[in-house]
Amino acid sequence: DAGITQSPRHKVTETGTPVTLRCHQTENHRYMYWYRQDPGHGLRLIHYSYGVKDTDKGEVSDGYSVSRSKTEDFLLTLESATSSQTSVYFCAITKDRGANNEQYFGPGTRLTVT
């Protein structure tokens, strides 16, 4: 199994509070991704990173920011959480960006915004 951990695994927070989710990898892969998964939508890409300090937006980036100061860590921040951000969040990594690469996923973080 790829060495990907996510923390926290579960979090309940109130509307308007900031929240940071952490993804940590031990594979030294260059690319890291944040997805959210909601019923009826499959997984949707929020942001991704193609190197330290290099990030870009995905399909559903509004309300989220990311940072990557080290190869192994990719942080997802909700500056002011809203109920619509209640979801399960998955981190993923790939060695390279080409389509001939498989993604490895973390175990997920279940976030509830009340």
Place this chain on the structure above:
Amino acid sequence: DAKTTQPNSMESNEEEPVHLPCNHSTISGTDYIHWYRQLPSQGPEYVIHGLTSNVNNRMASLAIAEDRKSSTLILHRATLRDAAVYYCILSLRANNLFFGTGTRLTVIP
């Protein structure tokens, strides 16, 4: 991006082969066909991928139609641990995997 069409659900008896179909009639020449699965309460798990030729690995086989407009994921002997949602995805780049809603596979003991 090219889209895929999968049945919402399928059932299989344990220890029998399972053929999970995927249609992708608008596939481009450089799209790879990826399959992932997601077991309950877990993150997605890579299964297999291919471009033109059929592919085999320890988990499954991928059969790709000659015109590449469809593909089939084959689990040779379904086990209860194979019960999951299976996603068929087309991708030009690893940062461009669009997951749909997949096929929910139920394995009957």
